[in-house]
Amino acid sequence: MRMRRLRGKIAAQRKRHRCCRMTATRRKRAGGSARKLARATPAVSSGRRSRARELHHPPSRLLSPVNVTFTRTGERRYRVSIDGPGIEPSYMEPAPGYDARLPHDAAHFIVESVLGIRGGVFGQLAAGGHARTFRRGAQHTRSRDARRGDRLAVANHEDASFSERAVFAATCVWKGWKGAPTTDLATEQLRKICQQFDTFSLEWSRLPVGGSVARVWNSKPRQRSCQPRRSR
Secondary structure, three states: HHHHHHHHHHHHHHHHHHHHHHHHHHHHHHHHHHHHHHHHHHHHHHHHHHHHHHHOOOOOOOOOOOOEEEEEEOEEEEEEEEEOOOOEEEEEEEOOOOOOOOOOOHHHHHHHHHOOOOOHHHHHHHOOEEEEEEOOOOOOOOHHHHHHHHHHHOOOHHHHHHHHHHHHHHHHHHOOOOOOOOOOOOOHHHHHHHHHHHHHHHHHHOOOOOEEEEEEEEOOOOOOOOOOOOOO
């Protein structure tokens, strides 16, 4: 009888010991998984933040030189087409704001280039976007490219709006219109913009229907000191 009780106690102790070891192992595994998750989470968040920064201010390595061609396709019509290394050729036709001296999108090109606006129309195109207006040359556009273009447009809304205001202000100064909006654009910046307006206008105004003017877009850091103000 005593031997049976002793064997029962020994068996019970062994069982408790096995249970304790299993519980400790489970706790250790759970703790390791939690630590791994804690280490992995910041990396994922950092990656997402990095991608968001690239969409908002695409780094120079993402902005390849882009060949931009402005073509006069009719008496009062023009087309803008782009191509370059690492991007799909795309175009906009008819492009908005035809002008016999300076089409609207040519003014955008010059202003964004001089001021270094990387999230404007041509900065988005160089980063693989569509700026909400350009279409791919291919018949079918990949949905992934379209979604990236949408994200670029949303993330760079501020730069695109700034570009529109700067174009309007510079055009008013160039054409000598009265009531031009108040602007913080530096005198030297306006001088460079108007000088390039003159150069482009000289080429564009001499074009026959079917003729074109070609330019190369190269990104550079935006000059933050310039910010057009709305006139009150």
